[in-house]
Amino acid sequence: MTQLADAILTPGRDGAYDAVMKWALIMALITIGAVVSYDYGLLTYLFSADRSRITILIAVLYVGFSAHCLWILTELSREYRRAMIWKARLATSSTIPDVPVGGGLIDSYVADVMRSRENPSDAEGSAHMLMMSLGASLRRRTKVGTYGADLLYKLGMLGTMVGFVMMLNSMGDMANFDVATLREALQDMIAGMAVSLLTTIAGLIGGILLRLEYNVADALVTDISQTAVSFTEVSLLPNLARAERNV
Template identity: 30%
Template sequence: MNTYKTHTLFLLWLLLTSLTGFGLYMTWDKGLLQWIVLTDNTRICVVIILAFLLGSGLAGWRSIYLSLQSLYFDQFKRGLRTFNQGQSICNDYLTHCGNTPHESQLMAEVMAEKARGTHQVGWFVTGLMLKLGLLGTVVGFTIMLGSLEGLEQLDISDIKTLMQQMTQGMAVAMNTTLVGLVGSILLSIQLLLLDRHADRLVADTVDFAHRTVKAA
């Protein structure tokens, strides 16, 4: 049984997660992550990080699910076991696909929806992280512009306070944009792997069904 091949997706997700965790540890060890969180008084960075963890958890669960579906498909092809209804999406398609091309196409669409339909939640989280990063940019520049009110009334003693407020606004704008971009890129890589694996599993199943029909 080729378990390494069928569990490649989960191993790739685990590798990406390990590298991401190592990167987070290094930024925490250098104090960069703490600085980003503490300088963001809007707490948008914290929301983005939580969204990334949620999306990564979803990607991890889906990688295990799709890896198991690949294993079930491999076992079905080899005739090693039988499956209950709903246990294997490939088995459901191969045993219940219609006799007409239209029915077979509908069953293939149902299988594809089961294989990658949940990934839309992950892509929504990815887009949400980008939008939160842009929101942080707008809020940061708003803080900077707000600190310039009453500029004509400032004296020398107020310059230091003004500079601190402007620096705080710039930090919010830059940090939220950075965290949103990096988080969305890392999560997009995970979801892209899931989508490609799901598409390949569906394509292999449909191809196997066609070859079986021709052989019969």
């Protein structure tokens, strides 16, 4: 966390970690909304009225996926910084760069492009394939967000079905039509309807908010891919081709 704070707050920063700041802003707004909802008793009612406890599961999963989103945003921001460093380095130099030794995706990509020039017969095609591979590797990290949002939606639908089952079960328990039995059946029906509606609302809200967070990561993946394509086509491949002609 200290390194992350230093990267964000360093004077003259390059904006690589702006996506993390956007995530923090979104979470701050969500937290404010949660506090206001708790103050008005909405959250308390949401969790207490749901007998199935599916809303608690949805809340726990949402927090877990949000933490994962922060982790991949930090990793992707580090890759974005490496991409911008390579772009600046290649733009100011016409010589062959040193083979990168870093363990990140961008460094591995640049190293693969440089090694692909050893077979100049299909160097351009190899570079394009490596660009596509880099984009796929980056997007694979954000696929969890699609799964997470879909999971929250499905849990909300599951709660809807559970609520309907509880309502139908309360109607089947009415052996006679005295006042006490009707009162108990109505209470069970209302409880089942509450489960149905509250879990649906929790699943929809959780899925929408989680999708919003991962959209920030998707946008960052696009920025990294565009930067990689830019320095590859404009600087890296021409520099390598020029060096091969001078050999």
